[in-house]
Amino acid sequence: MDEVSVVVAHSERATLRVGDVFLKVDADQARLDVEVEAMALAPVPTPEVLWRKPPALALAAVPGTALGRLGEPSTASPAAWAAAGAALRKLHDAPLPPWPGRSGRGYDALAAELDGECGWIVTNGVLPADLVTRNRRVAEAALRPWTPVFAHGDLQIAHVFVDRDEVTGIIDWSEAGRGDALFDLATLTLGHREHLDDVVAGYGTAVDLDLIRAWWSLRSLLGIRWLAEHGFDPAAPGCEIDVLRSAR
Template identity: 65%
Template sequence: MDEIEVVVAHAERATVRVGDIFLKMDADQSRLDREIETMRMAPVPTPHILWHQPPVLALAALDGRPLGRLGEPSTASAAAWAAAGGAIRELHDATPPSWQGASVDGLAARLDTECAWLLENAVLPTDLVTRNRRIAETALRPWTPVFMHGDLQVDHVFVEQITDEVTGVLDWSEGAPGDAMYDLATLAIGHPEHLDDILAGYGAGHGADHGADHGADVDRGVIRAWWSYRGLTSARWLLEHGFDPDSPGCEFAVLRAQM
């Protein structure tokens, strides 16, 4: 080991890699405690916890490599994407955590606030925000809570290159009871060409573009609605923390594709 790699760093959290150890620092100790508890409850592979000394959590590196990265074509096989879908199904079939997840009213209020900010600051054209807001609102309906990861970005899922098995899932800080469609949408955002592979592993048929796939309660229209919701509501945070949602294939590209 001859260097330290900064994986991510912003005002709320930072993660650095030292050899095969990841050191995760979080300014909110209760959030870090909940993340540890969520990892212990999860029925899918998670990083091994080496030690925890507030505000630092030490995790062992996972085997394999990320399923992909937002804004880049994925080189993972269809079987690997299907394996990720199977892992999500296993998670969603488990007993949800006991704490409260986000409410529909709370999510709607956040959508209102973030859309107003986007328009007031001329971050995106009015018609782009308006159209995507109408799409996003269809996701804000009653759902049966499942064990939701809550931030299932494509680079949080690691797979073994040869066997295509899921070796682990990272970053459980948003784990809570929630909408199954949100996890599926988060994994597929920016990689819609792999949605069928994910749903094949999850246990859903191809179905129609709207309405539920019988037997698995998968609604592709709601998945697309969460794409709009995530793009609209994450933009301000990304911009304020040094990330660019307008990079090719990222959040703003997803919003434009929804048009």
């Protein structure tokens, strides 16, 4: 009998693996709705939906291995990173989904959220005020109008699976919707700036690298409190706080 392993678990949701089946349990029905619909619409490889009975969703494992993990060196080849960029371009060129998506919220809302999170970080002594101020200046460049695309919304490298330099599956679509293309590119390369050129080469069009850096700072500043409150460590080597310290 296959063992049950916990992939991720916190107060909002949990993912378990039993053999080649992933069972996702989510308190927010809307997130499961988005995940199922996004996978049906996305023109890239996604997991097969085996069954769904709220609040649970069963998905088949995708072949291959993850492109990498935040905080760990990636062993994937430059060609695999380029393939991830090409798959992302294919998604961004697809017709817009009919729902907005969290990553597509307006820049006024993002600015207000950034203000609150920076205040929390400084007030609670998580990071020095000068480091937060420097990254906030970098991050503010991302707060501008953008043309929405079909965005994954949480394209961490652990959510992209590859085999023989080809993308075999992209998982975890609960944040998908209309969003900024550069947010996806920045999320994919967060903590792995050494692979940005490979991803952009695969993406196949000009990308404003300063805006990618702005999203690195913005995503990290916005994520620290949530990570800390849900049992994750943003101060782990190579993770969000290291990203902020390396910003320029």
